[in-house]
Amino acid sequence: MTDGAADFRRARRRRVETRVEVVDVMTGEIVGQVANVSENGLLMLARAPMREDALFQLRFSLPSREDGYVPVDVGAHLLWSRDAAVAGQHWVGARFLSITDDSLQRLRAWVDAPDAVYA
Numbered sequence: 001m002t003d004g005a006a007d008f009r010r011a012r013r014r015r016v017e018t019r020v021e022v023v024d025v026m027t028g029e030i031v032g033q034v035a036n037v038s039e040n041g042l043l044m045l046a047r048a049p050m051r052e053d054a055l056f057q058l059r060f061s062l063p064s065r066e067d068g069y070v071p072v073d074v075g076a077h078l079l080w081s082r083d084a085a086v087a088g089q090h091w092v093g094a095r096f097l098s099i100t101d102d103s104l105q106r107l108r109a110w111v112d113a114p115d116a117v118y119a
Contacts, residue, residue, distance in 0.1 A: 011038035013119040014111045018063055025057035025073065032092065034060055036119040039108050041076070041095040043119070045084060050092050054078045058094070062110045070110075072103045 013036040020034040022044055032046035042060075050056075056076045061069035075098035082091045099107070110116075 011040045012111060013038040013043070014113075014116045015119045016062075017117065020060050020062065023059045025059050031056075031058075032090075035091075037062075037107070037111065039096075039104060039111060041079075041093065044092045044094065046081070046090040046092045048088070049090055050078055050081050052078055052081050055097070056094070062106065064106075064110070070106045072099070072107050074099045074103065 015036045016034045021030045022032050022034060022042075023029065024031045030047070031050065032044040035043040035045055037043075037060075054077075056078060057073070058076050059071060059073050061071045064070045074096045076094040077097050079093045079095055081093075083089075084091050
């Protein structure tokens with residue numbers, strides 16, 4: 001594992017305890033829901049198989065006490081996919097390749113919030 005990959009895996013991952021749907025921006029379709037997220041990537045429970053090593057433009061909205069939900073847009077590289085225990089669902093790991101400064105700031109604040117539960 002390279003140092004960059006090790007840093008990616010070491011990032012603190014916040015468990016998502018509410019339903020946070022993930023949308024493929026290119027198709028407008030909901031592709032799954034976030035299980036946990038860090039500033040570098042996410043674990044998602046996908047509704048259908050997703051191709052490994054593919055690139056996606058994804059959008060999800062994180063719960064916020066002040067603003068209701070705050071949108072986060074990312075360019076993501078799908079690293080792996082595994083069948084979940086429920087037929088038709090798949091665990092997917094993705095690394096963020098691009099994220100706007102505003103989205104990164106919102107994501108960091110959400111991950112580091114005092115009420116966060118970590119994976």
